[in-house]
Amino acid sequence: MTTPGERRRQAVALAYQENDRAPRVVAKGYGDLAERIMAEAHRQGIYVHDAPELVALLMQLDLDAEIPPGLYQIVAELLVWVFELSEEGLSHREMPE
Template sequence: MRQHEERRQAVAVRYNREKEKAPRIIGKGKGLVADELIKRAEEAKVPIQKDPSLVELLGQLEINETIPEELYEVVAELFAFIYQIDQHSDKS
């Protein structure tokens, strides 16, 4: 008997502070859909944060839904991670 493998999950988040009051879910999926989201992010050189707990929380939201205030702190950490990557890549 084979053990059931966890299905890969992905959630895409966008935040344009000039146009939006809070980050927004712009895509999400499991399995093949998640693989496609990750592939497109990699192709576009969009930073990817691998955090199963965060994906689980954000995956409960609907596409185009803004992040609720209770998740602001966690999502702020995500954007800090992205900022650090951007700063590092600018120096390369």
């Protein structure tokens, strides 16, 4: 239950396949479902970014819908951020101790 002024947690999962024109919404939800989406992302080693304004826009899309062209730039920036994090993680794992 949320209190007045408290927003329910939201989560949207995007996926991109080589033949797709744009990333697609593959999961979305509020509250407990949002928590499960984020927990699964963490379990799978997928980085989670907290961007409430972007999530609110993505929540309006249907499941399996491609993101609209107006969101390409911000999603591309997030994908670069994820790539850089994963590259940084790989380089730290490969460094001898």
